[in-house]
Amino acid sequence: MGYWLVKSDPDSYGWDELKRDKKTDWDGVRNYQARNNLRLMKNDDEVLFYHSQSDKAIIGITTVTKEAYQDPTTDDDRWVAVELKYKKELKTPVTLKQIKCEDSLSEVALIRHTRLSVMPIEEDEFNKIVALGK
């Protein structure tokens, strides 16, 4: 089982839309490193959903329901999408500030690679964040 974190700007597609849609194509990624991570996602992997910009908080959990396929928003075969399904909303969002304050979370890519939009996350980091969200 893999664990991931994806970022979203709530102004373009946020958690509320995902809740409404139940599942969505995670497409439009145009960064090689992020794309490589998308390709490594497996069905049933758990994916934390982070809001950048105004919120700056991890707001919920999704699961992978379809592994990497051609990004439907382009004909360019370099880019892929995955399908993510709404799983669970955190009771309280875990803010970037909280994450920065946690010693055990000081290595997460969210902090170390600010601009990466799809990143792997360690199992114990994942569990820690979910615990903070209770």
Add this chain to the structure above:
DNA sequence: GCCAACGTTGGC
């Protein structure tokens, strides 16, 4: 709104 970080493009 500003700016740092960093990815991409294009000239050489």
Add this chain to the structure above:
DNA sequence: GCCAACGTTGGC
């Protein structure tokens, strides 16, 4: 293949 210029992302 290097590097300057430029564009974008995202935190503050």
